[in-house]
Amino acid sequence: MKQSGRFLIGLIAVSLAMPFWGQNTHIALLKYHGGGDWYANPTSLTNLITFCNQTIKTNIHPQYATIEVGSAELFNYPFVHITGHGNIVFNNQETENLRNYLIGGGFLHVDDNYGLDPFIRREMKKVFPELEPVELPVSHPVYHQVYDFSNGLPKVHEHDNNRPQGFAWIYDGRVVCFYTYECDLGDGWENPEVHNDSPAIHLKALQMGANLIQFAFTQ
Numbered sequence: 001m002k003q004s005g006r007f008l009i010g011l012i013a014v015s016l017a018m019p020f021w022g023q024n025t026h027i028a029l030l031k032y033h034g035g036g037d038w039y040a041n042p043t044s045l046t047n048l049i050t051f052c053n054q055t056i057k058t059n060i061h062p063q064y065a066t067i068e069v070g071s072a073e074l075f076n077y078p079f080v081h082i083t084g085h086g087n088i089v090f091n092n093q094e095t096e097n098l099r100n101y102l103i104g105g106g107f108l109h110v111d112d113n114y115g116l117d118p119f120i121r122r123e124m125k126k127v128f129p130e131l132e133p134v135e136l137p138v139s140h141p142v143y144h145q146v147y148d149f150s151n152g153l154p155k156v157h158e159h160d161n162n163r164p165q166g167f168a169w170i171y172d173g174r175v176v177c178f179y180t181y182e183c184d185l186g187d188g189w190e191n192p193e194v195h196n197d198s199p200a201i202h203l204k205a206l207q208m209g210a211n212l213i214q215f216a217f218t219q
Contacts, residue, residue, distance in 0.1 A: 025058075027213075028065040028077040030108075034089035040113050041083055044189035051206040052213050056146050060213075070094035074101050079216045080108055083186045085115040088123055095126045102127070102169075102176040107216035110179040111186040114159050124169060124177065133167040133179060141219070142166065142178065145211035153180060154204040156188035157195065175219060178212060185209065 029045060031038050045064040052058040064081075067074050070093045074080065080101075082088070090098065102108060110120050124133070136142060136152075143149040143166075153164035164183035168175045180186075187195050188205020197205075 024061055026061045026065055026077055027079040027081065028067045028074075030074075030080050030082045031066055031068050032082065032084075032088050032090065032094075034087040034119065036084035036086035036088045036116065036119065037113075038082070038084050038088075040085065041186045041190050043191045043194065044083075044186040045081060047191065048189045048206060048209045048213070052210050056210050056214055058213060058217075068094075070097045072097075074098070075104070075106070078105070078107060079213060080106065081111065081186075082108065082120070083111045083113045083116070085113045086119070088116065088119045090123045090126060095123075099127045103171060106176070108177040109212055109216070110177060111183070112179070112181045113184065113186060114157075117181060120179065128169055128171065128176075131169050131171065133169055133177075136166050136168050136175075136178075140166075142175070142211060142215045143208075145214045147207040147211055149208060149211070153183045153185065154188070154201070154208055155183065156197065156201055156205050157184035159184075175215075178215075 027045065027049065049060045049062055049064065053060055065077060067077065067080065069090055074097060112120070121133070138150060138152040143152055153166050155164050159182065162182040165181045167179040167181060169177040185205055185208060188197060188201055189209055192199065192202045
């Protein structure tokens with residue numbers, strides 16, 4: 001790895017050891033190849049940022065970035081988000097870049113927008129061949145940050161009558177990737193009129209998102 005890469009990884013590791021409440025940090029949406037709609041839910045991250053800045057007093061830049069998985073700029077963002085309904089493919093360079101980012105202190109939230117599951121599991125196996133995703137118990141701190149979700153993830157939309165599940169890839173004792181499945185969390189972050197979500201569902205989704213942001217920035 002180039003020296004600049006080591007520096008960026010070290011910078012993230014140091015930065016993530018402290019709260020981001022007083023910093024004008026940025027979060028990002030990951031753009032990937034394979035044909036899946038990485039651009040789904042265009043209002044979701046904007047609404048989540050606004051909610052977090054207002055309620056848990058983060059200081060996240062109001063505009064999220066869009067970053068390619070293989071970009072060196074990935075290391076500038078402590079929290080990145082992937083969503084979509086279809087195929088996703090990481091090439092060798094992207095796989096290595098994402099692994100280095102996550103090992104170095106970055107955090108990835110994957111939200112299955114219905115149909116992403118088999119593809120993200122396959123690609124994350126390339127990123128972490130030594131790891132298997134584990135379902136986090138409802139007692140896990142991610143569900144009990146500012147807002148308490150004693151039953152785990154909220155159910156935003158129904159597809160196959162399956163319960164929502166939160167999976168994690170855990171590297172060296174740290175959750176590097178949190179995967180929301182059968183939940184449609186990002187849909188719940190969108191403007192309510194997009195999916196005709198009730199105010200209660202919209203609020204629960206944003207509260208769980210705020211938990212994710214705080215967990216990622218302080219774990």
